[in-house]
Amino acid sequence: MNGAALAQGTQLTYASYLEIDRLLDTQRPRSRAHDEMMFIVVHQVYELWFKLLLHELTCLQERLEAGDSGPALHTLRRCVTVLQVAVDQMDVMDTLSPAQFAGFRDCLGSASGAQSAQFRELEAVLGARDRMALEHYEKGCAERLRIEAAMNRPPLLDSFLCYLSLQGYPVPAEVLRRNPALPFEATQRVREVLVQVNQDDLVPAQVAEGLLDLDQLLQEWRYRHSKMVQRMIGARRGTGGTSGAAHLRTTWATPAFPVLWEVRGA
Numbered sequence: 001m002n003g004a005a006l007a008q009g010t011q012l013t014y015a016s017y018l019e020i021d022r023l024l025d026t027q028r029p030r031s032r033a034h035d036e037m038m039f040i041v042v043h044q045v046y047e048l049w050f051k052l053l054l055h056e057l058t059c060l061q062e063r064l065e066a067g068d069s070g071p072a073l074h075t076l077r078r079c080v081t082v083l084q085v086a087v088d089q090m091d092v093m094d095t096l097s098p099a100q101f102a103g104f105r106d107c108l109g110s111a112s113g114a115q116s117a118q119f120r121e122l123e124a125v126l127g128a129r130d131r132m133a134l135e136h137y138e139k140g141c142a143e144r145l146r147i148e149a150a151m152n153r154p155p156l157l158d159s160f161l162c163y164l165s166l167q168g169y170p171v172p173a174e175v176l177r178r179n180p181a182l183p184f185e186a187t188q189r190v191r192e193v194l195v196q197v198n199q200d201d202l203v204p205a206q207v208a209e210g211l212l213d214l215d216q217l218l219q220e221w222r223y224r225h226s227k228m229v230q231r232m233i234g235a236r237r238g239t240g241g242t243s244g245a246a247h248l249r250t251t252w253a254t255p256a257f258p259v260l261w262e263v264r265g266a
Contacts, residue, residue, distance in 0.1 A: 033103035035096055042092050043113070049086045050118035053079060057125050061159040067166035069203045076210040083217040090224040094231065101232045113225075117143035124150035126218070126256040127157055129183045154180040157257055160211060161190070167204050169193050186259035194263045208260060215256045223253075 015021065026044065029036040056079045063072040113119075115136045123133070129151055137144035154162075158180060165171040172189050197204045255261055 029104070030107035031104040033100070035100040036104040036107070038092065039096065039101075039104070042089065045089065046086060047116070047118055049082055049089075050116070050122055053082055053122055054118065054125065056082065057122075057156060061125075061154070061156060064159040064163040064207070067163060069163075069167075069207070072163065073203070073206060073210065076207065076214070080210060080213045080217065083214060083221065087217055087221045087224060090221070090228055093228050096232060098232055098234070105233075117147060120147045121150045123256075125153075125156060126214075127155040127184055128256075129181070152181045155184065156211070157184055157259075160207065161193075163207065164193060164197060164204055169197065169204070184259075186262070191259065191263055191266070194259065195266045198263060198266070211257055212260055215260070218256055219253060 010016075027037060027040050029040060056075055060072060060075040060079060063075055117137065120128075120133050120136075123130075124147055131151075134144055134147060137147070158176075158178075161171050161175060165176060170189075171193055172187065175187065175190055178184075194208070197208055
């Protein structure tokens with residue numbers, strides 16, 4: 001609700017605060033198939049979770065880079081909880097049978113989940129630097145600009161290393177000053193710092209554990225997504241010309257923070 005409406009004495013209600021009318025007017029099935037409504041709602045809810053994750057991850061990076069352990073842990077736990085809900089939401093999609101999906105699939109045209117700009121931005125915040133992901137978006141469009149901006153900012157792992165430096169760990173200066181537009185490449189000195197963090201088992205280790213929780217859930221979401229696609233269309237190509245489940249199977253086991261996994265048990 002805008003300030004003018006409030007100035008005129010309009011009462012703020014649950015519906016007006018959340019703009020429920022506008023929200024519920026965005027489900028526009030393109031077929032008469034009963035199951036298309038569920039398909040639309042679930043994907044819209046995913047986009048809302050992605051929006052919240054991007055919002056919280058921005059806050060998390062700020063808190064890490066300020067060295068604020070308590071607030072950082074709180075925000076990280078919220079991110080993990082949100083992503084867990086997103087993974088569990090796949091249970092709803094699993095109720096869609098191949099025949100039900102076929103009832104409206106042709107109406108999707110060239111639309112594909114691979115075009116989710118928020119998910120691509122989320123991947124970039126977590127460290128992905130695959131410029132091929134930009135090919136789904138026209139040059140200069142708002143979605144592409146957001147993803148490019150995320151790829152040029154320090155990713156979450158860089159913020160964690162900055163946090164470790166503020167906690168007194170000897171993170172190499174060249175790592176803290178590295179070009180964030182390039183993929184992160186762990187050095188032996190960085191591995192040694194992370195091993196020490198694990199051995200100390202203090203608050204920084206709890207943050208590292210939270211990052212692993214986040215990474216594990218992202219891999220689980222990718223796995224669930226790939227199996228859901230396989231259940232619905234088998235080996236057929238996906239919408240929008242994507243390779244469908246075959247491509248998704250190549251992505252789900254790729255960690256966002258490989259170096260955090262490498263130092264486990266060291």
